Amino acid sequence: MKRPQYLNSLIKNPENTSYEGKDHDEEVLLLIRRSIVTTFTWFIGGIVYFVTPFIIIPLIKSVTYDGRAVFDNFFILCLIFFWYMSLFGYLLREFLDWYFEVFLVTTKKIIDIDKGATNISETLLTNVQDVTSETPSMFAQIFNIGNIKIQTAAETKEFEFGMVDDPSKVRDFISDTVARKDQTSHGIN
Amino acid sequence: MELINIFSESAMVQTGITVLKGFMIFISLIYFIYAITFSRRIKIMNQNLKTGYEKTFNGMSKFHIFLSLVSIILFLLSIIY
Numbered sequence: 001m002k003r004p005q006y007l008n009s010l011i012k013n014p015e016n017t018s019y020e021g022k023d024h025d026e027e028v029l030l031l032i033r034r035s036i037v038t039t040f041t042w043f044i045g046g047i048v049y050f051v052t053p054f055i056i057i058p059l060i061k062s063v064t065y066d067g068r069a070v071f072d073n074f075f076i077l078c079l080i081f082f083w084y085m086s087l088f089g090y091l092l093r094e095f096l097d098w099y100f101e102v103f104l105v106t107t108k109k110i111i112d113i114d115k116g117a118t119n120i121s122e123t124l125l126t127n128v129q130d131v132t133s134e135t136p137s138m139f140a141q142i143f144n145i146g147n148i149k150i151q152t153a154a155e156t157k158e159f160e161f162g163m164v165d166d167p168s169k170v171r172d173f174i175s176d177t178v179a180r181k182d183q184t185s186h187g188i189n
Numbered sequence: 190m191e192l193i194n195i196f197s198e199s200a201m202v203q204t205g206i207t208v209l210k211g212f213m214i215f216i217s218l219i220y221f222i223y224a225i226t227f228s229r230r231i232k233i234m235n236q237n238l239k240t241g242y243e244k245t246f247n248g249m250s251k252f253h254i255f256l257s258l259v260s261i262i263l264f265l266l267s268i269i270y
Binding site for chain 1 (some may be wrong): 190194198199202206210216217220223224227230231233234236237238239241246249250253257258259260263264266267270
């Protein structure tokens with residue numbers, strides 16, 4: 001089964017993707033997102049969250065006073081509703097935090113949109129000096145995920161993006177894009 | 190001996206349940222405020238990174254707010270009835 005494009009960690013020439021302040025003659029070449037493997041923690045958290053009422057609710061129901069249940073069924077139903085509503089909120093927040101934390105490579109710039117899309121850094125491709133990929137742990141080696149570090153000559157010295165799929169491919173793509181940009185800006189074709 | 194009845198065990202249990210229900214209303218009110226704040230955050234996210242799913246995310250966020258409002262109403266009803 002093919003994974004939907006929006007769940008991919010690396011998307012070349014993403015459709016309908018743009019960022020605040022994008023120029024008319026600028027194109028998004030690559031969108032990088034943390035690997036879907038990193039969503040494992042909140043996926044497990046979600047399962048625990050989902051299963052908890054199956055354990056808690058019978059306990060609440062078993063509380064009796066004078067032979068009668070202390071909590072009426074309607075209140076228990078309200079508790080269940082609140083619990084699953086907050087589960088929905090939790091999964092929505094985690095998904096959106098993952099979805100909106102991206103690294104964009106455009107024909108002009110590199111843009112790092114951090115968690116919650118509230119902290120954004122960008123640098124011109126011509127400022128990029130060095131691109132490094134690293135696969136730090138055995139876990140990362142198993143899934144072929146790693147970090148990308150971009151050294152720049154600009155004020156923000158280093159851009160780092162963690163846990164991306166196929167870091168070597170990403171490093172190569174960014175280096176090639178920077179090289180092409182340098183050639184263009186120096187009039188070499 | 191009405192005073193004794195007020196402090197009877199069953200009255201205390203009833204008061205405890207009502208306090209718990211009131212506490213749940215308070216929690217769901219806080220959650221409602223969080224849902225609204227989160228909705229604002231989603232708007233900022235959508236503004237900073239434009240994707241083709243803006244309407245879907247906004248819709249989900251509104252649904253989330255609606256659900257939290259329903260939970261407040263349900264807890265209120267659980268106190269009344």
